[in-house]
Amino acid sequence: MSSDITRRRLLGTVGAAGAGGVVVGASGGVIGARVTQDDPPTTLTTVGSTTVPFHGKHQAGITTPLQARGHLAAFDLAPGANRKTAAALLRRWSTAAQKLTAGEPVGDDTGVALDAGPSSLTVTFGFGSSFFDRTGLARQRPEALEPLPDFTSDALDPKRSNGDLWVQIGADDALVAFHALRAVQKAAGDAARVRWQMNGFNRTPGATKQPMTARNLMGQMDGTNNPQPTDEDFDQRIFVPADGDPAWMAHGSYAVVRRIRMLLDSWERLSLDEQEKVIGRRKSDGAPLSGGTETTPVDLDKTDAAGNALIAADAHVRTSAPETNGGAAMLRRPFSFHDGIDEDGIPDAGLLFIAWQADPLKGFVPVQRKLDRGDALSAFIRHEASALFAVPGGAAKGEYVGQRLLEA
Numbered sequence: 001m002s003s004d005i006t007r008r009r010l011l012g013t014v015g016a017a018g019a020g021g022v023v024v025g026a027s028g029g030v031i032g033a034r035v036t037q038d039d040p041p042t043t044l045t046t047v048g049s050t051t052v053p054f055h056g057k058h059q060a061g062i063t064t065p066l067q068a069r070g071h072l073a074a075f076d077l078a079p080g081a082n083r084k085t086a087a088a089l090l091r092r093w094s095t096a097a098q099k100l101t102a103g104e105p106v107g108d109d110t111g112v113a114l115d116a117g118p119s120s121l122t123v124t125f126g127f128g129s130s131f132f133d134r135t136g137l138a139r140q141r142p143e144a145l146e147p148l149p150d151f152t153s154d155a156l157d158p159k160r161s162n163g164d165l166w167v168q169i170g171a172d173d174a175l176v177a178f179h180a181l182r183a184v185q186k187a188a189g190d191a192a193r194v195r196w197q198m199n200g201f202n203r204t205p206g207a208t209k210q211p212m213t214a215r216n217l218m219g220q221m222d223g224t225n226n227p228q229p230t231d232e233d234f235d236q237r238i239f240v241p242a243d244g245d246p247a248w249m250a251h252g253s254y255a256v257v258r259r260i261r262m263l264l265d266s267w268e269r270l271s272l273d274e275q276e277k278v279i280g281r282r283k284s285d286g287a288p289l290s291g292g293t294e295t296t297p298v299d300l301d302k303t304d305a306a307g308n309a310l311i312a313a314d315a316h317v318r319t320s321a322p323e324t325n326g327g328a329a330m331l332r333r334p335f336s337f338h339d340g341i342d343e344d345g346i347p348d349a350g351l352l353f354i355a356w357q358a359d360p361l362k363g364f365v366p367v368q369r370k371l372d373r374g375d376a377l378s379a380f381i382r383h384e385a386s387a388l389f390a391v392p393g394g395a396a397k398g399e400y401v402g403q404r405l406l407e408a
């Protein structure tokens with residue numbers, strides 16, 4: 001990534017189409033895939049031509065700026081599949097992902113994205129706990145992949161939870177994202193079947209003149225106080241170290257995925273003051289209720305003249321803050337979802353919450369335990385699905401994702 005990328009654009013924000021240099025090839029040039037040499041070339045904007053490299057130390061889709069569209073898919077290996085079939089599958093998926101993210105067609109291409117360019121496509125792969133038993137690799141299963149504990153507020157649907165394998169797709173063009181999802185599904189062949197699939201979205205890049213923190217479907221700016229890659233301890237918090245255990249997870253990360261339904265009818269009945277008190281930040285600009293602007297550090301000790309805390313005891317930013325959780329931190333990189341409207345007229349909408357960390361027992365788990373014990377936001381959300389995946393480091397050129405596990 002080039003150095004002119006801003007902190008805000010890097011994480012949790014979607015910026016103007018001209019936020020060039022974010023990723024390789026964002027020159028506005030012609031990188032469109034074409035059916036034949038005779039077809040006229042497609043001229044792409046920066047949004048369409050931007051590529052995020054597939055190869056690298058870490059997989060793409062973790063610190064990549066939020067994309068406008070996202071698809072999450074969990075796969076279960078077919079009965080009888082083994083390590084060899086899994087290795088072949090990851091090789092096929094990596095080959096497809098490398099081509100797609102470069103804006104090239106894959107074999108048996110559906111043509112859906114022919115004139116859209118790569119559009120910052122990322123395809124990220126992870127392994128669920130059950131993968132290791134199915135492939136005879138139980139001894140290689142990371143300790144950090146222990147199933148998440150039960151939380152009292154969980155209302156989880158097992159059919160939409162967990163899975164042997166996970167694929168996260170993000171792109172700034174809906175057709176590009178769908179095209180990649182279909183290509184991944186087709187490349188699975190007989191080796192694996194979709195267990196669950198979820199679709200999400202964020203604001204479209206270029207919709208605002210300046211990069212802004214994305215809003216969620218409750219209307220709040222969400223992502224402000226994320227760890228930043230420029231933080232001294234960012235890598236330590238988010239990525240498994242080079243000499244981490246197990247060795248195949250070097251430079252990898254763990255993704256906690258939760259489908260969190262927002263109870264929008266109840267939420268929207270609150271006054272603006274009440275909504276802001278639940279979070280501890282102003283809705284309009286994300287500024288903490290302790291004062292300042294969006295980027296001013298939250299002052300959890302600040303009181304009004306009567307001695308009342310400006311950030312309530314159960315405000316979400318207090319209960320989730322590293323300071324009140326022994327330093328526990330995670331990188332939140334969500335997509336919003338909307339899956340229609342229920343019979344009672346209430347939208348089935350919320351957050352595909354994705355949290356990245358070097359160790360979920362030091363990131364998500366302690367924070368969610370705390371939220372479970374008394375977070376003001378809990379009355380307005382419901383955790384409906386959950387999964388945890390080990391996401392290995394990025395593949396070097398000529399390598400496929402997970403090769404260090406599957407060919408150890």
Ligand SMILES: C=CC1=C(C)c2cc3[nH]c(cc4nc(cc5[nH]c(cc1n2)c(C)c5CCC(=O)O)C(CCC(=O)O)=C4C)c(C)c3C=C
Nearest residue numbers: 220221222223224225226260317320321322351367368381
């Ligand atoms: C277990 C972790 C968390 C869950 C689950 C979670 C759900 C959730 N959060 C919001 C909205 C906001 N969250 C904000 C901050 C914030 N949230 C978490 C963790 C979880 N959130 C953390 C660690 C933080 C940062 C705390 C801090 O250090 O200040 C905010 C404020 C803006 C921001 O910093 O991003 C909002 C808004 C929703 C809607 C939601 C479930 C649907």
Ligand SMILES: [Fe+2]
Nearest residue numbers: 222316320332
């Ligand atoms: Fe939160």
